[in-house]
Amino acid sequence: MGQSPNDEARRTAVIGGGIAGLTAAYRLARQGHRVTLWEQDEQLGGLAAAFELPSGAEIEKFYHHLFMSDRAIIELMEELGIGSRLRWIDSNVGFFYDGRIYPLTTATDLIRLPFIPVVDRVRLGLITLYLQRISTSSGGWKRFERVTAWEWLRRTAGQRAFNRVWGAQLRAKFGPRAPEIAMAWFWNKIFLRTQSRPGLLAREQLGYIDGSFNVLIDRLADACRELGVDIRTGIGVEALERHDESASQFTLVGADGRRDDADIVVATIPSPLIMRLIPDMPAAYAQQLTSMIYQGAIVILLQLDRKLSDIYWLNIGDDRLPFTGIIEHTNLLDPADYGGAHLVYVGKYLDWDHPFVTMTDDELRHEVVPKLRLVNPGFDDSWIERMWVFRARAAQPIVTLEYSEKVPSHRSPIAGLYVANMSQIYPEDRGTNYAVDLGNRIAEIIDEDLAAGSA
Known part of the structure; x- marks a missing residue:
């Protein structure tokens, strides 16, 4: 619709400023809603957010790329005028087993x-x-x-x-x-x-946004603000109060004590956090939310003075290596884009009671980094110029049997409250493309409900 917000517009709150939340806020604002977006972190983008390296270039805290089939995010980039920033690059995959790397492209x-x-x-x-x-x-x-x-x-x-x-x-x-x-x-x-191969026997091509995924996040946030969206970063929502007889259905209570009324609330945060906001959620839906189990993720990003291997995405088939994969970003992108630095992610998905969770950055370095000598016997600690550690408690939903019967509906049993988070992306797996699709979908659902008089 592309409308500007007005006094008669629905007051809509979006909780969570990741890709799904930003996309939902953008679409709803275009439909004429007066949108406020709450993000507890200082930075927008969720798991796709990037940070600035010493060279001045930016890179994601958690490794990211796109597939050729990722139409939702590609179309959004075109809509926002940044489609030309997407690059398609030949990738290679390897498999580490018993002390050797084998090509698996x-x-x-x-x-x-x-x-x-x-x-x-x-x-x-x-x-x-x-x-x-x-x-x-x-x-x-x-x-x-x-x-x-x-x-x-x-x-x-x-x-x-x-x-x-x-x-x-x-x-x-x-x-x-x-x-x-x-x-x-x-x-x-x-x-x-x-779907990311031009042909059955062809090499895989992966997409990357020139300048990092922050290019999309920043442009999407700017587009939201141009439509009147009030974006609040560094302020989490502590409680969501419901009203049976009021001019508004909800009051959001911020960590800073601010209280905002809303007619519609879209929660894009992990399911357990939704339960904290509304402890009296109707029992059947509460059971669905609490049944969603997430793995966390810890990523060590190393800046090296030389390459670790020739492989971009190295799958691990050796139990001696205590991580899920090694993603050498500068085997996809040119090290020259990062001031000549070689950038390597060492990633681990884990339950949040894993010993790694409570380790300090230095303890993780001493526990994990020496194991890289199994991948490259010549590797030495002196290769490391800098190291960063990033942690996320809810990074990967655990997809168990009959998962489609467990996934909560986007329409909660509380009128005006909608849920759109990564646990509902199925049968596809979570990722930035499906986060965009999720944001698009929840805006469409709300539009349908308003037209039917049920929102």
Whole structure:
């Protein structure tokens, strides 16, 4: 609609200033809502936020890229006039097993893995091709909701190949929760990577925003402000009070003591935090919210004076390495973009009771960084010029069996309260593209409800 807010417009509060929250605020403001966006951090962008390096360049705190199939975010960038900032770059993938790095960029690389017998390699290749052919729109993936990835892959690939390849990757990603993960989650990861290849045997191409994802975040925030959105950073919402008989349905109580009334509230924060805001949520919906389990993430970003390897995305299949993956950003982007620095993410998904969570940055450095010598025997601590550690408590929903039956509705049982967070992105996996799609979708739902008189 592109309307400007006015006195008659619905007062709408968006809680959470990540990509989903910003997109929702933008769309709702365009529909004529008077929007206030609350973000407890000083910086907008959530997990996609970047920071400034000593060189003056910016890089994300948590590694990010886009796939060729990520239409929602690509179209938003075009709409905001920054589509030309998106670059498509040939990527490469590797697999670390038993002290060696093996290329794993194409399907043919998979069937060349020397540490499993030929017959097992062929099975892995055929399984991959089979999974790639099952599209989201076909609905064929739904059969994978009823079986775990652990069970299905072990049965189809065989115990030997499973233990050394996919089972090892599941352990690296989910730790003790690996046997619980639904095959639907694993299928989507295979299918998504296929969509970023120009051809079946071609190399994968990944997208990156020239200047970091902050380019999108800043432009989206500016577009919101141009539409009259009141963006409040550094102020979390401490409580959400409901009113049965009032000119407004809700009062948001900020951490600074500010009280704001709203007719509609959109919560884009993790499900457990929503329950803290509204402890008297109706029981059935409260059960759905509390059943959403998240993994946290810890990322160590190293600035090195030379490259660690030749691989951009290195999957881990060796239990001696206590992390999920190694993403060498400057094997996708040119080190010259960062003043000649080589930038390497060492990432770990974990439950929030993992010992890493309570370690100091120095303790993590001494625990994790020396293990990089397994990847490159020549690696030395003297290569490290700088190190940063970033932590996120809710980074990855745990997708278990029959997940579609557990996902909370965007429409809560409380009139005017809507939920739009990463636990509801399914069967796709969370990411910036689906965060944009989520923001678009919640704005459409609210528009529909207002037209029907039910918001």
